[in-house]
Structure formats: C-alpha cells, structure tokens
Amino acid sequence: MEKIGFIGLGIMGQPMALNLCKAGYSLWVYARRAEMMQSLIAAGATPCNSAQSVAEQTDIIFTMVADTPDVEQVILGEKGIIHGATAGKLVIDMSTIAASTTRMIAAKLAEQQIHLLDAPVSGGERGAIDGTLSIMVGGKVEQFERALSLLHVLGKNIVHIGDHGAGQIAKSCNQVVISQTLTAVGEALILAKAAGVDPANVRQALLGGFAYSRILELHGQRMLDHDFTPGFKIKLHQKDLRIVMQIAHELGIALPGIALTTQYFNTLVGAGQGELDSAALILAQEQLSAISLITDKKDTYTRKI
C-alpha cells in the first residue's frame, strides 16, 4: 500500500486527512500551524516539520491549502514538496487555485518526473467530514486511476475532466453556477416578500418544477431562516470568484452574470460578514432593496448587515 502525505489541515484538510486515517492508510502530515496536527497525531499519523519532509517519506502527497500562493509555497517553495519528492511520486492538489498556476506547477514537477493532479472539491466542510465531496480532476488519466481508490475515501462524485488545470476550470464553472443560482434564488424570495406573498410558499412551489436546484432547496431554506452557519464561508467563496474573474480576463470572455454576483460577495466581505455561510448573499440583496425576509417592515437605507 502506498504511503500517503497530507499537507494543509484546515477546515477542509483536517477531516479529509482523518477520513484517510480511518480508511486504514498510513499518513505523514504537515501543517504550517503545528497545533493543527494534534487530531491527526491522535489518529495515528506521523507529524513532519516541513512539506519537503512529508514528500521524502511518502508516495502520494495531498495538498489542501487556502489560495494560489500557498500552493506555490508548499510545492515549489523553500522546504517544499519538490525538494523531497523523487521520480514517480504523485502530488494531488485539492486546493482551489488559478488553472494557469496549476499548469506551471505541473510543468516544473514534470522536469523531475513528479506527477501532478489538480483535484479541487465542492461540498464544503459537511462534504469533507462525511466523505461526500464532488471532486473535479485534471491531469494524466493513468495518475487519475492510480489515485481513484484514495479519492473514493474523500468523495462520491469523482470525474476526470481533462489534462492539467481542467479540474480547476471545472471548479470555476461550478462556482459560476452555484453563486449565480444563489443570486437568482435570493431575488425570487425578495420579490415574493416585497409583493406580500409568503416566500416559503413560493420556494415550495418552485421546488416541484423546472426551477428546482439544490441551491433552492438547501440555501433557499437557509435564506428564509437567516441561518448563516457555514457551510462554505463567504470569504472563501469570494476568493473562488476572484479566480473566475481572473480566468475570464485571461481568456478574453465576458461573464456578466457572475461578475454581478461577485460584487455582492465583495460588499459582504467589506461589511465584515466573510465568516458567514454563502447563503448570507441574501443580506446584500435585502440591503439593496431595503427589505428583510424575516421582518415585516420595509427598512430605510440604514446599513443593516
């Protein structure tokens, strides 16, 4: 059985690494904040003092960190994976980052015959804990097959999309759909409320027809309840949309719908709401129309969020 490394033990990485331990794999782990390794050590994992050290002792190394510079750091930086890995080893980056960076890293690693898969996920903390993430994978198909039994420990809907970076592109497409559907559902609920019709009845009616989406079902209910326990945090959602806007800029294409939704996320982070669940998008929409789903008054233009 191949030895497994896991680097990055935050809100997503920690439950994912724990699921690999529970499935019987031997894990070597590293987190820049050493205290994040405690629960993994308790579960039998071996702590390391650098990403390089993890790579020296394992065959397949997962990375799950916050943003593009973090991935560059743990793979290519000082004491990074590239200095510990040898030919034939496989790096699986499950972070959500820019596809262009993924392709650059893949090329650097390939110079030393180290393989890379980009494998960003959808499903949030709940999906990480339950092992039910959607995983969108880019890279060589033989490496995808090599990784598949491991990925099945972490997720349920695992699709090989294409070559290096294709997983990241699919993740961006995923966020384009999810975020804009949040905007759509929020506008429908605002319209119902403003027109004096029960938004909960409207959601119920729409669930049974062509308007059905998982976002209407799950986040629509959270919007009605103003239940913004994450879930998936506004500030991470904003980061993902920054990547989408960056890709659109690089490719020279127009995505006006998601550009609009990005503005809502900007204002929410600006109003100090970055730690709330994405369903809190409704707060920005309520602010815009000076209306609330959970009170009967039409507010004046005070800063409510």
Add this chain to the structure above:
Amino acid sequence: MEKIGFIGLGIMGQPMALNLCKAGYSLWVYARRAEMMQSLIAAGATPCNSAQSVAEQTDIIFTMVADTPDVEQVILGEKGIIHGATAGKLVIDMSTIAASTTRMIAAKLAEQQIHLLDAPVSGGERGAIDGTLSIMVGGKVEQFERALSLLHVLGKNIVHIGDHGAGQIAKSCNQVVISQTLTAVGEALILAKAAGVDPANVRQALLGGFAYSRILELHGQRMLDHDFTPGFKIKLHQKDLRIVMQIAHELGIALPGIALTTQYFNTLVGAGQGELDSAALILAQEQLSAISLITDKKDTYTRKI
C-alpha cells in the same frame, strides 16, 4: 359534475383542454381563431362563438391566452366572460400576466359574486401535453379546493400560494430563477469551452454536486447540442420577464440579476430568434464572447445569431 369552459386554444391551451376532455369532462370551448377549435370538437367539445357564450353555459371557465390585454379582453371586454357568468361561477385564469391586473379583475368579478383563481403554470408545451405542469394558484382557498380535481388533470405540482395575484407572483419568481439559471449554466459552458476543457465533461461533473439544477440537466444538454426546438419559446419567455421587470418597478425593488438576463432575451428577439427554445440564450452568450460551443474556432465579431 360541473360543466367546464375553456377559452384560448393555443400551444398550451389546446393540449390542456384535450386532457380535460379525455378525463371525461363536458367542455364548451372558444378560440378567437375558430380553426383552433377543430381538434376539441373532434374530441367531443361544444364550440361557442364568444367567451360570453362559454360562460353562460358552464360553471367553471378556464382562460389560457397570451398576455395581460388578452385576459382583460376575454374576461371583461365585449362579449367577455363577465357578461355571461352569474353568481357562484368560477373563472380560472392560467395565463401568465401582471399580478396587479389579476387583482383588478378579481375585484370586478367579485362585484357580481363571480370567483377568480389565478393559476399560471410552468412546464411548457411538453408539460401541457403530458399533464405534468406545475400550477401556482392565487385566490380563496375554498375555490382552490373546488378546482383541485380539475387542476390535477392538468398538472402534478399544484400549490396554493396565497390570495389573488399570489399565483402570478410565484410564476414571476419561477421565471426569475429559471432564466437566471439559464444564464449561469451558459456562462459555465462558455468558460469551459474558452479554457479548452470539454463542456460536456464539466456539465457531467456539476450534475453530481451542489450545482445541480433541472436547467443544468435539461437546458444544459440542449445548449451543448444547439438543440433549440421548443419547449418554451424565447418570445414568451421575454414577455414573462417584461412582467417581472414591471413588478420590480411597481414594488420599488432591485433585481439586477434578472435585469441582466432580460437583456439577453431582448437581443435574441431582436435578432429574430423569438421562436426558438429558451436554451437558445446560449446564442447571445456565444455572440458576446465570440465563441461557439459547437465549433472549435474563436469567431470574430460577426453577427452569428
């Protein structure tokens, strides 16, 4: 068994009226274009020469016509329902029109103790033929209950939303969600294509996660295939969005997402594509970014649609 009237036998009304015939109800019908009554006469319905005449001979009168002025005409106009109906009769308007007009008509009919339900539908021609429409109903609950067995012949997901006009508001909310989800799915497919990733693979991956919607499943595939056989026509979709924008204006609320989507429908109708299915929204998005889902070339700014 109550005698049933049906006024308006177009692409939606004709199959709906036929389903009522097949279910064993006695129908009296009227269409402004007399030739539209032929298939109903063949099915045993009695043709009438005015809406007034239909109302004189029946207890419950359905209307299914194109737009707000048409509903006003067949209910309140010369030889309209109001001149034939008597106290206790029920009018069920299944057209999609402005909620403010619905409330005005309800008040006029109530002066003569004639009841009204607004019961707009979602599901398109296919849903009308199969009797699987979603039906969103506004009006008094006792009239809703009176109509329920009839509505069950026409649809599957039948919800009483609230008082007069609430069905129309729910239908507007439905269009806010559906139309904007079309925009979102189209942008995701455009992004994948522009980035050199197979849009069909991306759709497949997204179907398994939080991005799932019926629009991604059905219209996403139509977009990939450029299969624009209606379905639900662009020109009717545009009409529904005009009603949404009118309500937002009346209520003094901002719905920037659906306002953006409305612009796409405007350009499609302007380009002569009003008879295509709503999935043809992708044509406007392809035009905007000079890219096509079904060819490999990045086009120049020629007018393609």
